[in-house]
Each structure stands twice: as structure tokens, then as C-alpha cells.
Amino acid sequence: MQFIADGILNASLIALGALGLSMTYNVLRFANFAQGEVLAIGAYFALGAVTVIGAGVGVMGPIKFGWPLLVSIPIAIVCTSIVVLMVDYLVFRPLRNSNASRITLIMAAFGLSLMGRNLIHLFAGGDPKYFSFYIPKAIEIMPGVKMVPDDLAIIALSAIAVVSLHLFLKRTNMGRMMRAVSENPTLARINGIDLKMIIRMTWIIGTALAVTAGTLQGHIFQAKAEMGFDMLLPMFAALILGGVGNLYGTVLGALVIGLAESFAVYFDLSAYRAAVSFMIMLAVLLVRPQGLLGERE
Amino acid sequence: MTPINQHKVNNPNNKILEVHNLVAGYIPNLNILHGCSIHVCVGEIVTILGPNGAGKSTLIKAIAGLLNVVEGHIELQGKNITGMETHRLVREGLGYVPQTENVFAKLSVAENLELGAIHHRDTMAETREKLYDLFPDLARFRNLHAGKLSGGQRQMVAVGRALMASPSLLMLDEPSAGLSPKLTQVVFQQLLKIRDSGVTILMVEQNAKAGLQISDRGYVLAEGVDRVTGDAQSLLHNPEVGELYMGGHGKSTMENVVTATTEVSEPSNGGDSA
């Protein structure tokens, strides 16, 4: 039972990151290999913010991360979004304008991903960084299942983020416009939708989700330059497993991947965690390429 | 057949759209339009005809801002809209229904209509009610995904979506494409109703005869240039038009060509047969 609880925690982080990936995939129409670095850069911005505010202040009851972490997330989202929008302006926008192929965009993202990781190395050093040094005290939430209160709070936060994204896409005008663009950009323009504005919004939302995932992950474990790159395969696996373009599918996919990974850890195969998601992904592509909840193209 | 051309609208001083000497294409240095000029007056239905590859759709796309205009200019309600970005044209009063992929298939009919009105939120409810009156089917299908509808119903959603922005000029690219002759008549009758509600219409049509029947005027394009123009009746009987269609051979009028190349059947008021 314990591994299910761990798996859900893991899944909630994968889901956040994968939903961000899904946003850019649907609207900008390419697999953003630099999404992992968005997550990592966000975590480092949040770490900076927490350090400035003062780690350990503002502890809220049993939850140790306290308000500084919650405040640092929006700060990190703003900072990371500025970086991401600048990169889009300098790299992806000219490529889009010159009608570059999807593969060119992916390759540029792959190059940017390498740059991002090494820029973190350059500015923050190669050692892992810790948000705080407290010793978490697990509580028994069910017979035989123990969880740290922070982890429960993180699962709750992720759930809130997922529900907000759902409501945003379904209920708001902006969300409806994004869905329209993801289905047919030309028709969206004909309807008066400003594609540039939608693209900016998509980057910001994708970034917000990734930064939230990165900050929470950094809080539970540590922040390091490769933290996002290591998450890339599970995120892609969740996306493909659930069916590209289907948000519920992505959440479901993240759940399966998260549980499978913690299952692997349970059976002492933690070294092969990333390979587990890859195997699941290949199996899905072989048997049901449109994913669990996806529609056939 | 009597042409529906009763009201006096062809007042050249009241142009809603003026396209002057347009040169445009999909790729640099490969223009499809080579100096094309047309105009549309308020309250008219104008049809653009021409053989395949004449540049009919290109002309409409260029007006809609989807192509780079190399030369010439486009004026909408007296305002120069040449090179204006597509998404800004909605606010200038231009509606456009493309030939294919003209609805958001994964969105509901109601959502499609709402997307038509993103710049007209305040009048949305009112416009929608009017639209539901005009097309009761839209109200009936509002919660269905547009992708689930038949060809004729989709066409209705596409037109309805464009009308939600209360356009002054509605452009349609082959509204009868893929529809049965019966259904074509239904759609064209609806276009007449729309015109009577105060929307000027410019359309591209393969089905020349059916198109001209509801039109006031028409243009025949060939090789990217407007070659013949005139009121709908005269075009039907103009031998020059037939020549353009047949690539310069034969001396047939439009009437003969049309019967030979299209599948127009007796108009009827039948329902949606798709």
C-alpha cells in the first residue's frame, strides 16, 4: 500500500509537468524537449526567492514548507515566464515565421535544453541545492501507509492546479480560444483570435505548470540542473499514454506512470525508473498509438 | 427561372468592398493573381466564377489577409485593409467562411458560435437569438460536437459562426461544395435570407448556374485576372464566359457550359438530405 501513496505523490508532479508539455504540444504543435529545463529553471528561481524570504519562516502547522514556498512559486513563475517568452521571441517565433518544420522546432528545443542545463551549471554550480534541512515526520494516514504532511499538501496543490486548468479551458473565453487554436489555427485567426497572444498565453500556462512541478519537486527532494531533464521521459510517457491532446488522459497517464515508477522502486529496480516509463510508452505506441483516451487521427 | 434580383442595390457610389489591381500568391515569386479588380456594393450578392486554377479562392484568401499581397490594395467600407492581419478583419466587419475545415469539430455548436463573437461579447446573446430564429437547427444541435454533424449542418454552423460577429460583408468559399443539388438550394435560400437581413455577400462558386441564380452580379476570373463582369443574367448568356470556361474553344454560352459541367437539378425546397 505504501508504494501507492508514493506513486500518487510522484504522479502529481509528473501530471503537472506533463500538462504543461501538453499545452505547448497542442497549441504550438511540437514536442518541447526544453520543458524539463523550464521546470528546473523555475525551481532555481523559487529557491532564490525562498532564500531571500528566509527558509523555515512561516511554518504552517504540520506543513513545513510554509508560506515562503507558496509565495516563491508565483515569483518563480513570473521570472521563468519572462525567460521563456524571450526565448520564444528570439528562437521559436522566427522559426515559426519561416515555416520551419516541426522537426526543426524540436531540434531547436533540444539545443536549448542543453543550453539551459549548462547555464544552471554555470550560474548555480553543479551541486544539488536544498530548499530546507528539516527532518520530515511522517504520519500514518491509513493502517500501514505513512506520509509526510508536506507530501499530502503537495498532492492537494497539484490537484487544485489540475482542476483550475480544466475550469480555465472549459469555462473561460481564453480557454475556449486556446482549444480553438489547438484544433485549427487558421480558422481561429479568421474568427478574430490573435495567434500571437494565444501563443504567449500558452507559454505562460505551460511554464506555470512546469515551475510549480519543479518547485514542489525541489522541495521534496532537491534542486539540480538535471532535475527537469530526468523528468522529461516520464512526462512524455504520461502524455502519450493518456492520448496527446486529452488533458484527462494526461492526468490518467501520469497516474499510471507514477504508480509504475514507484512499483519499480518497490521491487528494487529504482535504477531503471526512467526505463519503466519508456517501456510503457513503447507498449502504448505499439498497441494503441492514440493513447488510452485519445482519438484516432 | 426568374433571377432573384428585385431590389435596386447596384449603386456604384455605395461600395462596401473594393479590390484594386491585386497581385498575390502563396509563395514569393509565384503569384496566382495578376492584377485582379472587383468591387461589391452594399446589399449585393456577388459571385466569383471561373475555371479551375483561375485564382478564385486565392482572391478570397487575399482579402481575408491569409496571403501576402504583393501589389494592389483592398478597401473595406472605405478603409484600406491591405496587409491587415486576418484576426483584425473581424472587427472591421469582414466575415469569412472557408471551403473546408470551417468548423471547430471538437467543440460544441454553441462553443463554435461563441467563438464567432469573441469581439462582440456584449451583443452576443442578442445575435445568437436572431441566429436561432433564422436557423432553428442550430439551436437544436447546440450541445453537439460540430464534428458529429452532416455536411449541410456543418455549413450552417460555419455560416452561423461568421454571422455571430455581425459582419457587414460575408465571404463564402464554395458554400455548395460537397452538398447535394437539393441541399445546395437550401443553403442558397438561406443566403438570400441572410442578405435580406442586411449582410452583403461575396462568394466563390463552382456551381455557376445555381450561384448566379441568387446573385445580383458576378465576375469571371481566368488566369488570375477578372475577365468578364456584369449582372447575373447577362453573364449566363455571355458567350465570352463560355469560352473562358472551355479554355478558349467553342462558342457556347454559359448556359450550355453550365449544363454540361455541373450537376444542377431542379431547385426544390427539400430538407436536409445529408
Added chain:
Amino acid sequence: MEFLGILSFLIFFLIQASFFSLTSIGLNIQWGFTGLFNVGIAGFFAVGAYTSGIMTGPRYAETWFGGFGLPVPLGFLAALIVTAIVATLIGYITLRLREDFLAISTFGIAVSIQLVANNLDELTRGPEGLYSLPKPLSELSESPLVDNALYLLICVAVIGLVYWAFERILRSPWGRVLRAIREDEHAAMAMGKNVFLFRLQAFVLGSATMGLAGALYANFIGFISPTDFLPIFTIQIFVMVIVGGSGNNLGAIVGSVVMWAVWSASDSLIAAVVSPDFQTQAAAARIVLIGLILVLMLLYRPQGLLPEKHVVSAAGRMKLKGED
């Protein structure tokens, strides 16, 4: 002495450049000629290196599956076969799907191979790696200079052979179909070509070439470990192919030699100029630079320094959609 020093450095440099050249030619047939995006180059290179290492290495550990001590040419052959099998599996599953699935899957295979290299001690000896791998023809001479010169000959021969073979097949009807697929998949399909099969063949051929390059590398260096096969390697190869001009095999070789020279020179420069305290930062900055070169090339000179010879007209590249 001075002359011999320069000569031996030059030979060493060219041998290394030839590993990159061969890998670049392999990528060129995938990316340059067929438009397949392989993000797992380091992985296929590693498969070849480890396969040859396992086949040709001496059996120095009881718990190790490998160490068959086979002749080196057999190791190379095994590397070709095993990489081809891995590529067939991946290609079979993903090449029917949208192009980004291939990118994601090849990325996945590279990550998974990293994990296997690091953790499956029985096969790969983990972080410790494989060592004492035999170098062919080294028994002929006592002098390392002659040794290396002979090895360079082997490398040049292999590259020459592969280059000649690829040029031939790319000029054949088969190669023309590949380019047709890259330019317009649907047109190729309409011509009755089994696009999937052509793609699979190109992908397997390219990946096997990368595997062969890996084997050449392993038996030259004599020691391989997981850190030799990082994602940076994949980017380096892409930069080499793009700098050289994708779709041009000679360009791939030129790009590899030029970029490897730049890389080696910057290495020496950093070692000479940067103080030891900042060596790691300098190394990171250099990797940032490689990424930057890739992005700048994509932005400003996507056709590379030596563009493909038979360029399809701009009109051919664009699909004329929706015209009446």
C-alpha cells in the same frame, strides 16, 4: 621529435574526427536524406561500442556476461547487427506515427541505454565500464605512432567504404524515393511507394552506421564507460551535420572535422587560459556554446555550409493547399 609530436597529435585527432564523421554520415541518411529525427544518436553509438566491447574484450570478471575475446572484425560485425536490431524495433513501433514520436522514442532509448550502461553490471560493468579492449593490428608494431597510423587507415577505409556505398545507393532509385518522401510524403505514397518501409530501411541503415562508429571508438580507446555517451554527443553530431550541410555526405565529413577541431581547440584554450578554479564553469560555458551554435545555425543557415546539391525548388517544398 617536434615533428613526430605534431604528427602523432594529428593522427590522434583525425582518428577521433573519423568516429564523428562516420556517425554524421549515419545521421545524414536519416535526417539529411529522409527527414527522420533521431535524438538518440548517443544511444546507438553506445550500443555499438558496448557490443564490440563485450564481444572482443578479455574475460576479466567472473560476473560479467561478456568478454568473449573474439577477433575485432567480428566485434564490428556484431555491433552492426545489434544496433540494426535495436533500430528496427524502435523504428517499427514509431515510424508509422507522427514524426515527433520518433524523436521522443529515440530520446527514450538513449536514456534507457544510459541506465543499462550505468546499472546492469552483468552486461556493461556499470560505471566502471569496459577496459582492456583489443585494438586491431596493434600487434604489428611496438610504436604507438605506427599503431595509430594503422588504425587511422582502418578508419579511413571504413569511412571510404561507407561513403562510397551510401553515395551509390542514394543515387539509385532507392535514394530518389527517400528524398521524395522527405519532400512530400503523400506524393511518394501516391506513387505507390511503401513510405514506412523506406523510412525503416533508412533509419536502420543510419543507426547501424552509428553503431559501427561506436565499435570503432571502443576498440581504439580500449576503455568505455557510461559517461562517453551523454546527450551532448547527440547535439555535437547534429551540429556537425548541419554545419556541413544536411543531405550532403561530404559535408557531414567536413562538418565533423571542422567542428571537432573547434571543440578540441577550445578544450586546449580553456585548459591554458582559464584558472583551475573555474574549469568546470568554462566546460559548462562551452556546452552552452555548442547548443547556441545549433540554434543559430537553425535560425540563420539551416542549409548548412555545404548545402545539398540537388535542391528542390521552393515551389516544390511548399504544399499548395486549398487552391481552387
